[in-house]
Structures are given as C-alpha cells and as structure tokens.
Amino acid sequence: xxxxxxxxxxxxxxxxxxxxxxxxxxxxxxxxxxxxxxxxxxxxxxxxxxxxxxxxxxxxxxxxxxxxxxxxxxxxxxxxxxxxxxxxxxxxxxxxxxxxxxxxxxxxxxxxxxxxxxxxxxxxxxxxxxxxxxxxxxxxxxxxxxxxxxxxxxxxxxxxxxxxxxxxxxxxxxxxxxxxxxxxxxxxxxxxxxxxxxxxxxxxxxxxxxxxxxxxxxxxxxxxxxxxxxxxxxxxxxxxxxxxxxxxxxxxxxxxxxxxxxxxxxxxxxxxxxxxxxxxxxxxxxxxxxxxxxxxxxxxxxxxxxxxxxxxxxxxxxxxxxxxxxxxxxxxxxxxxx
Numbered sequence: 001x002x003x004x005x006x007x008x009x010x011x012x013x014x015x016x017x018x019x020x021x022x023x024x025x026x027x028x029x030x031x032x033x034x035x036x037x038x039x040x041x042x043x044x045x046x047x048x049x050x051x052x053x054x055x056x057x058x059x060x061x062x063x064x065x066x067x068x069x070x071x072x073x074x075x076x077x078x079x080x081x082x083x084x085x086x087x088x089x090x091x092x093x094x095x096x097x098x099x100x101x102x103x104x105x106x107x108x109x110x111x112x113x114x115x116x117x118x119x120x121x122x123x124x125x126x127x128x129x130x131x132x133x134x135x136x137x138x139x140x141x142x143x144x145x146x147x148x149x150x151x152x153x154x155x156x157x158x159x160x161x162x163x164x165x166x167x168x169x170x171x172x173x174x175x176x177x178x179x180x181x182x183x184x185x186x187x188x189x190x191x192x193x194x195x196x197x198x199x200x201x202x203x204x205x206x207x208x209x210x211x212x213x214x215x216x217x218x219x220x221x222x223x224x225x226x227x228x229x230x231x232x233x234x235x236x237x238x239x240x241x242x243x244x245x246x247x248x249x250x251x252x253x254x255x256x257x258x259x260x261x262x263x264x265x266x267x268x269x270x271x272x273x274x275x276x277x278x279x280x281x282x283x284x285x286x287x288x289x290x291x292x293x294x295x296x297x298x299x300x301x302x303x304x305x306x307x308x309x310x311x312x313x314x315x316x317x318x319x320x321x322x323x324x325x326x327x328x329x330x331x332x333x334x335x336x337x338x
Contacts, residue, residue: 181216
C-alpha cells in the first residue's frame with residue numbers, strides 16, 4: 001500500500017498549467033481534450049485557483065489577475081495576488097499547456113488507482129459484503145475516469161470513411177458488417193454495426209430474433225457471443241436453440257411429442273460451437289455489470305461477434321421509478337451500451 005503522504009503529483013506541471021491560463025491559454029483544450037478538473041490538482045493552493053478559473057469560465061467572465069483575485073478572496077488556501085503573478089512569471093509561453101495538463105491528468109489518474117486499490121482491499125477484507133460490490137467499484141470508477149472527448153475534423157474522419165467505401169467497392173455487394181443470418185435484414189442494414197436496437201410490439205418475437213442472431217453467429221460463423229436475458233431463463237433459450245439446430249418444432253420439444261427421427265436429430269446435433277455462447281439470465285442487471293461481464297468474455301475469447309441485451313427496459317438504473325424519468329433513464333442506458 002502506498003502511503004497517502006507520498007502520492008504521485010507534479011507541482012511544476014500544475015503551476016505551469018495555471019500560469020499558461022493567466023497568460024491567455026485556451027481553456028477549451030483543457031475542458032474538451034484533456035477533461036481536466038479541479039480535483040485533478042493535488043496541491044490545495046493550485047486546486048482552488050483552477051476551481052476559480054472554471055467558475056469564471058462557466059459564467060462566461062474574463063479570466064485575469066483581477067477577476068481571479070476577487071473570486072478567490074476569503075479562501076484560506078489562497079496565497080494572494082502575488083501567488084498568481086508568480087505563476088504567470090514562471091511560464092514563458094502557453095505553447096506547451098496541453099502537454100503539462102496531460103501530466104496533471106496522468107498524476108491524478110495514478111492517485112485515483114492507488115485510492116481505488118485501497119478501497120478494494122477494504123471491501124474484499126469485509127466478508128459480510130457481496131463480492132459483486134468489488135466489480136461495481138471497479139466499473140463505476142473506470143467509467144468516471146473516462147473523461148477525454150474525441151473530436152475529429154472532417155479531414156480526420158475522411159480517410160476512415162473512404163477506406164470503408166473502398167473495401168465495399170472491392171467486395172461488390174458483400175455485407176460490410178456482422179451478418180445476422182437473415183438475408184433480407186442484412187441486405188437492408190448491411191449487417192450489425194455498433195449499437196442496434198430491435199423495437200416492436202409485445203409478443204412479436206424480439207427475444208427470439210436476438211437469440212437467432214446470436215445462434216447464427218456462434219453455430220454458423222464459429223464466433224463467441226454473449227446473451228443477457230433478463231426475462232427468459234437460459235434453459236428456455238437453450239431449448240429453442242436445440243429446436244432450431246435440430247429442425248424440430250419447439251412445441252414438440254416442450255411437450256415431448258417428438259417422433260423418433262426428431263429425437264435422433266436432437267441427440268446428434270453438434271453442440272461444440274455452443275461452448276462459445278455465454279448466457280446470463282440474471283433478472284436485475286445494470287450497465288456496469290453488463291460491461292464487467294462483457295469485458296471478461298472479451299478477455300477470454302479475444303473478441304465477441306455480438307452482445308445481445310434482452311431487454312433494456314428491464315435494466316436497473318438505480319433510480320426510484322416513482323420519481324425518476326424512465327425516458328431519461330433509457331437514454332442513459334443506450335449511451336452506456338454504445
């Protein structure tokens with residue numbers, strides 16, 4: 001365990017960022033590209049200055065010695081206007097502000113992971129707590145730490161899009177993304193790419209469509225798949241896949257009205273590809289649990305052909321349904337699944 005009095009930080013980098021701001025450095029870079037927050041500054045005298053900068057920035061006010069000094073008055077950690085002038089005098093140019101801001105962010109992340117490790121030890125040592133709490137701590141902390149925003153110009157994104165067009169041109173009519181096994185659907189949407197939401201009225205077969213897609217990818221393309229089923233138990237899912245793979249009717253499997261040929265067909269299906277299909281039928285799943293299990297499966301297999309979540313309305317958002325806005329909650333879930 002790392003003692004809290006020797007946590008990693010870089011005072012020079014922190015002071016350089018603040019000095020560059022006072023010299024007119026572009027704060028937008030710190031906010032959008034680096035995701036720098038006041039909590040990323042380790043030393044209190046530096047942290048309160050950056051907090052004041054962000055307060056002025058949010059209010060759309062000018063940021064200079066006068067406005068900052070006024071904003072910081074009354075704070076015990078504040079070193080006075082001479083402290084601000086000293087920061088500016090130490091920085092000859094704003095050119096390297098982004099580089100030093102990255103260092104500040106890096107040190108902050110290192111401290112965060114050290115703190116997280118300490119919390120993990122304390123939670124793991126308390127045998128009265130469920131071990132899944134450990135996963136939740138990790139996932140939530142990792143999600144909170146991902147603050148960097150990717151921004152590209154048209155020119156930056158052009159080559160990636162152009163390369164996709166070139167591959168499509170060379171393959172002439174080939175489905176460019178992950179096939180579903182349904183020819184008309186693949187032709188219409190070009191296969192699965194990113195987050196795809198299946199929407200229909202109740203009892204229209206949404207669950208089985210998702211299961212059939214996962215079945216095709218696993219049994220026909222021999223790719224690992226992951227199914228989260230919060231409504232249908234895994235035994236029912238497997239029974240339907242057995243019916244599909246053997247060419248028998250699901251009702252016959254369910255009620256035992258199988259002919260000898262049907263029974264022989266079921267007994268001889270190749271279940272080896274099924275080793276790559278993972279099914280989780282826990283009824284209460286949140287986005288952090290889904291991400292955690294998905295990462296474990298991806299680490300195990302190297303990649304996943306598809307992840308089926310059935311269905312997002314049943315996912316736990318941690319919000320009291322009596323007071324929360326379900327539409328907003330579903331929006332958060334959809335963004336988290338991307």
